Amino acid sequence: MKVGIIGSGGREHALCACIKKSKNVEKIYCFPGNAGTSYIAENINVDLTNFESLKSLIKKLKIDTVIVGPEKPLVDGIVDFLELNQIKVFGPNKKCSQLEGSKIFTKNLCKKYNIPTANFGIFSNIEESKIFLKKCNFPIVVKADGLAAGKGVYICETLMQSLDAVKEIFDGKFGKAENVLIEEFLKGEEMSFFIISDGENYKKFGTAQDHKRVLEGDKGKNTGGMGAYSPSRLESKTLDKKILERIVEPTLKGLKSMNTNFKGFLYVGLMIVNNEPYLIEYNVRMGDPECQTILPRLKTDFADVINACLNNKLKSTNLEWYEEKSICIVLCSKGYPDKYQNNIEIKELENLILNKNEFIFHAGTKINNSKVFSNGGRVLNIVNISKNLKNSRKQIIEILNKLNWDNGFFRKDIGFKIIDV
Ligand code: AMP
Ligand code: GLY
Numbered sequence: 109m110k111v112g113i114i115g116s117g118g119r120e121h122a123l124c125a126c127i128k129k130s131k132n133v134e135k136i137y138c139f140p141g142n143a144g145t146s147y148i149a150e151n152i153n154v155d156l157t158n159f160e161s162l163k164s165l166i167k168k169l170k171i172d173t174v175i176v177g178p179e180k181p182l183v184d185g186i187v188d189f190l191e192l193n194q195i196k197v198f199g200p201n202k203k204c205s206q207l208e209g210s211k212i213f214t215k216n217l218c219k220k221y222n223i224p225t226a227n228f229g230i231f232s233n234i235e236e237s238k239i240f241l242k243k244c245n246f247p248i249v250v251k252a253d254g255l256a257a258g259k260g261v262y263i264c265e266t267l268m269q270s271l272d273a274v275k276e277i278f279d280g281k282f283g284k285a286e287n288v289l290i291e292e293f294l295k296g297e298e299m300s301f302f303i304i305s306d307g308e309n310y311k312k313f314g315t316a317q318d319h320k321r322v323l324e325g326d327k328g329k330n331t332g333g334m335g336a337y338s339p340s341r342l343e344s345k346t347l348d349k350k351i352l353e354r355i356v357e358p359t360l361k362g363l364k365s366m367n368t369n370f371k372g373f374l375y376v377g378l379m380i381v382n383n384e385p386y387l388i389e390y391n392v393r394m395g396d397p398e399c400q401t402i403l404p405r406l407k408t409d410f411a412d413v414i415n416a417c418l419n420n421k422l423k424s425t426n427l428e429w430y431e432e433k434s435i436c437i438v439l440c441s442k443g444y445p446d447k448y449q450n451n452i453e454i455k456e457l458e459n460l461i462l463n464k465n466e467f468i469f470h471a472g473t474k475i476n477n478s479k480v481f482s483n484g485g486r487v488l489n490i491v492n493i494s495k496n497l498k499n500s501r502k503q504i505i506e507i508l509n510k511l512n513w514d515n516g517f518f519r520k521d522i523g524f525k526i527i528d529v
Contacts, residue, residue, distance in 0.1 A: 109411065112137045112166055113149070114156065114186070115177025118438070118471035118489040119396035121145050123175060125469065126403040130411030137169055143480045144470025156181050159189045166195055173198065173414060176372075182392050183209035183255055187372075198414050200372040200392045204363055207374070207390035211289050212253045214390050221358035225387040226379075228291035237274045237288055241267055244290075250274055251289040252282040261330070263293065296381035297525075298388070299340045300398045301351055303376070304413065306422035307369035310360065312348065314405065314429070315340040316398035317525075322445060324521040331445045332486055335522030337435040337497060338401035342380050351376065351385045359390070371417060400469045400489045401434040432465070434493040435500045435523055439508060439516045441472070444485035452482045452515040460510060466503065467491040487516060498527045 109132050113124050121144040127133055128148050139162065141151035152169075154162055166174060174190060176182055176199035185202035206213040218225040226249070231237040241248070250273035252260030260282045262273035270290075277285045298320075302313040316338035322328040355376060363370050375391035375398070394402070403410070407428035416425040441448035454473070457480050462468065469491065472484015490507050492500035501523060508518055 109133055109172045110135045110137070110170060111411070112139060112169070112171040112174040113141070113145075113177060114139045114162075114174065114181060116140050116142050116145075117177065117396050118469045118486065119394050119399040120177040121469040121471070122400045122403045122467075122489075123177060123394070124149050125467070126406065126410045127175070127414070130409045132409075133411050137171060139165070142470045142483070143473035143475035144468070146475050157184070159186060162186075163190060163193050163195065166190070167193075172196060173411075173418065175199070175414060177393060179205070179208050179255060179391060179393050182372075196418050198372060198417060200370050200374075201368060203366065203368045204370045204372075205392045207359070208392040209255055210253055211251050211389065212287055214387075215289060215291075217359060217362045218387060221362050223355050223358050223387055224385065226292040226294050228289055230287050230289055231274075232287050234274055234278055237290060238271060240290060241270050241274070244270075246270070247293040249291045249293050250277070251291065252277045252285060253287055253289060254283055256282040259330075294379040294381055294386055294388070296379040296386070297342060299342045299378045299380055299385075300336075300395050301340075301376040301378055302394065302398070302402065303356055303374050304417060304422065304427075305360070305370050305372065305374060306417040306420050307371040308420050309423040310356070310370075310374075311422060311425075311427050312352070313373060313427070314338055314402040315343045316395065316401050317341065317523075318395060318398055319519060319522050322519075324519050325524070329445050331440075333395070333397045333438065334440070334519045335435070335437045336395075336397045336401045337433065337523045337526065338398065338405060339433065341526045347380070347383065347385065351378065355385060355387050396471075397436045397438055397489050400436045400467075400491050404467055404491060404493055405430045405432065405434055430493070432493045432495055433497050433500070434491055435497050435504065436469075436489050436491045437501070437504045437508065437518050437520075437522050438471070438486050439488040439490065439511070439513065439518045440486050441482055441484070442515055442517055448485055449515060450481075450483050452513075454480045454482060454487070454511070454513050456511050456513070460507060462507075463503075465493045466507065467493075468507075482515060487513075497523050501527060
């Protein structure tokens with residue numbers, strides 16, 4: 109079978125590498141992919157907002173199945189569009205993608221189905237927000253409703269900060285804003301919990317712990333993710349049961365009552381407070397870098413899993429996982445998440461020799477005359493799988509030291525809550 113993967117990050121390289129191992133996959137195309145995917149797939153440069161030209165390419169190349177990696181095309185309705193054109197595609201439709209595309213949609217769903225989440229209010233102008241904020245305890249969280257590439261969330265310590273946040277949102281920093289979401293600050297530990305669903309049935313698809321802050325010790329600005337390990341140290345049967353019964357199932361039921369079904373990966377972003385799960389956010393895709401830690405642990409043929417989902421047969425598909433744990437450190441361009449330089453060659457990459465339990469998934473890279481150059485803030489993901497996370501992390505750092513990329517930096521403390529120094 110021929111597979112098309114949409115996206116160009118570390119998550120998509122991991123999806124690509126995992127499906128490449130499948131016995132029935134003869135060819136993979138990445139739209140547009142990165143330097144890493146170009147070694148195992150054919151990269152096709154295309155504007156992802158142009159659904160028509162994407163569809164024509166998919167038809168011309170006779171691609172059997174498309175997997176969508178990032179949220180933007182999902183929220184924009186790529187699944188509905190491709191399905192309308194008789195193309196098999198794995199990912200949620202536009203209606204379901206509102207779970208990520210509109211924080212207010214999700215909050216209202218939580219309210220209707222009694223799903224545990226931070227208490228919240230929705231306000232349609234600065235004045236109303238101000239009256240409310242003046243009565244609040246701090247810290248408080250102010251959020252823009254729509255997609256904001258991970259930037260529309262403000263954790264505010266003071267009234268002044270929260271008023272600034274509200275103003276920025278209504279001033280249109282993240283696009284035209286009709287509402288702002290203000291919610292209670294939850295103090296606990298975050299956990300990324302994943303399910304895969306065929307629209308009728310779902311299965312758990314692993315857990316991970318992301319490290320979103322740019323500096324060691326979880327300090328500094330928020331980023332897309334500086335590293336992760338899987339499974340999360342919080343994972344347990346009791347907690348799984350609470351998450352599935354109180355959060356996932358009512359959500360899927362809620363979508364059904366809107367006459368739709370969730371098909372794809374669902375990323376449940378949680379805050380665990382005294383062993384109780386609260387929903388912080390939904391993403392309608394795999395996490396990045398969580399995906400890079402979860403997929404290498406999957407034993408079952410990945411293409412079989414995707415096909416089972418596309419044929420409503422997930423129920424009878426057994427998902428098997430390797431027992432080893434995995435950890436990923438992200439190599440970033442200096443300056444990220446603010447300004448950074450692109451087009452810097454990563455010279456030592458071709459000299460690295462990896463063991464069987466080590467993987468490099470490219471993110472912001474591109475290839476030019478067989479040389480690899482940086483092309484983004486998050487550049488490479490180094491992953492190691494073993495029974496011992498401390499050892500794994502040490503080996504990743506050795507690889508990063510060998511790489512010795514002048515323009516890069518990374519966090520040496522990924523997994524610090526579970527690995528003693
Ligand atoms: P989000 O984009 O919703 O994932 O928010 C980005 C980050 O902000 C999350 O990963 C959390 O670390 C933090 N955050 C969001 N909402 C809350 C909340 N209600 N309480 C505490 N932290 C939050
Ligand atoms: N790792 C965070 C995200 O994928 O949104």
